[in-house]
Amino acid sequence: MVRAWYMDDDEESDQRLPHMSPQLVDLKDLEKIGVLYWKLDADNYKTDGKLKKIREERGYTYEDNITCCPEKLPNYEQKIKTFYEEHLHTDEEIRFILDGSGYFDVRDANDRWIRIEVIKGDLIVLPAGIYHRFTLDKNDYIHALRLFVGEPVWTPYNRPADDMQPRIDYVRSLQTATA
Numbered sequence: 001m002v003r004a005w006y007m008d009d010d011e012e013s014d015q016r017l018p019h020m021s022p023q024l025v026d027l028k029d030l031e032k033i034g035v036l037y038w039k040l041d042a043d044n045y046k047t048d049g050k051l052k053k054i055r056e057e058r059g060y061t062y063e064d065n066i067t068c069c070p071e072k073l074p075n076y077e078q079k080i081k082t083f084y085e086e087h088l089h090t091d092e093e094i095r096f097i098l099d100g101s102g103y104f105d106v107r108d109a110n111d112r113w114i115r116i117e118v119i120k121g122d123l124i125v126l127p128a129g130i131y132h133r134f135t136l137d138k139n140d141y142i143h144a145l146r147l148f149v150g151e152p153v154w155t156p157y158n159r160p161a162d163d164m165q166p167r168i169d170y171v172r173s174l175q176t177a178t179a
């Protein structure tokens with residue numbers, strides 16, 4: 001099961017540390033803010049049909065993969081910095097972790113940081129318009145599939161991006177969800 005928690009207030013120390021407060025977050029809480037999660041078999045996903053089914057249901061037609069580690073990611077230092085700047089996208093961010101681990105941080109409805117630990121076999125979908133960021137953990141390694149609906153657009157829009165339509169739509173969806 002995915003592990004998630006509210007982050008502690010320590011903004012000084014290494015982003016790669018867990019920054020775990022005692023307040024845990026469960027899947028239902030993640031669903032309320034539009035974050036979806038599945039546990040799949042990362043060794044057999046090509047043949048067991050489960051990812052295929054999700055892809056068909058959600059229209060994920062595009063796929064490539066990304067390896068984040070100093071040796072494999074071109075422009076590593078810059079990319080790691082960019083991933084950790086608070087941003088949103090106009091589309092879902094979909095990652096299936098094939099190996100390694102890391103943290104996706106997402107803002108909850110009250111603007112508090114929730115840290116989601118992702119490990120091998122985790123498929124996570126962040127909704128369009130959610131403010132978020134990504135960091136590697138102390139193992140400095142993750143290998144993930146990136147999925148997308150149609151031609152991929154990876155552009156991050158750093159906060160503040162409150163006037164963008166996907167942000168407006170996302171905020172509205174939160175209000176409906178909690179009404």
Ligand SMILES: CSCCC(=O)C(=O)O
Nearest residue numbers: 066068083095134142144
């Ligand atoms: C887990 S994949 C690495 C991070 C990433 O692709 C992103 O933040 O866009």
Ligand SMILES: [Fe+2]
Nearest residue numbers: 087089093156
């Ligand atoms: Fe992102």
